[in-house]
Amino acid sequence: MLTPAQEILIELFAKQLVKNIGDAIKSKPISRTSVKYENGQRITNDFTAPVNATGKLLRSLRFELTDTSLIIWGEDHAYFLIYGRKPTSGKGSRTVKDEILKWIRAKGIKSEIEDKTLAFLIARKIHREGSSIYIKHKGSNSGLLDSVLTKEIIDDFNSKFTAQLETDLKSEFGN
């Protein structure tokens, strides 16, 4: 059983982790590559931008503390913000188009094309080429959460937490 002081330490650590993840989603610039076609030529453009759009992922972040583990929960699509969405074979998913429509409206994107048609076109592009994060990183880690759990953060937590355990460990293994 964790002691109250240990529980408090872990909860404070978890809150800091969730905040760090939220900050990364909101404001960490992630390098990406966009693709367009002009006169039959494929043209790529590198750019950086934070991944946050609708705020849905941010609102979903929470932690759970059990007797043996600390779990950070968030929406499934966090995976695609880290590794990108690769081109799909087959029919693709309607979900992507729906999510892109929400993204267009959240970002306030203005176009001569109607929102739903624009969402369809973007979804089709992703279906064929993959997302801008995937195009840039080719399925490797985009680095979105690299600074969330640094050695300094872990060391700081360990030094506070293991101080609480020191007496217990001495009792288990003998002074």
Place this chain on the structure above:
Amino acid sequence: MATTLKQDIRQSIEQYNELIKFSYGRSLDNAFNSAKLKIDNYLVCLDPPTSTGDILESSLVDTVSISWLKLDNVDSESDQGLNKSSIDSVEEIVEDCRSNFIAWLKGFKSAYSNKYNIGQFSGIEAIKINHLVSGFVATFTVSYRVKC
């Protein structure tokens, strides 16, 4: 009859302030449920329960943690409108708990100077724990004065 460190600390804390609800050997959830805190109460949790269920007193030095906590929002049983104005800010609650801990520790050192040596304390702010309390978590060493 000789008293243990745990008994001495408990007695000292309960004598320090009658608004304190003391907890030992319970998880935080059980401590909250048992204490039934009101806005003017303090919940003081003493660590550590070990595999033997007590603070280690077999060695000459023990490390003691004390979590000094207070509600940081209205409790559900009382009138929300009235109590909401009585709830201090989280910063005020943390400072209040820290000050109370320091004042208690000073008194404990003085009252038990023949029995214990108390080391320097270190502490951290505990903010919005379990969506219920905030306060101060302190750790200090206690060694026993060896009788010659």
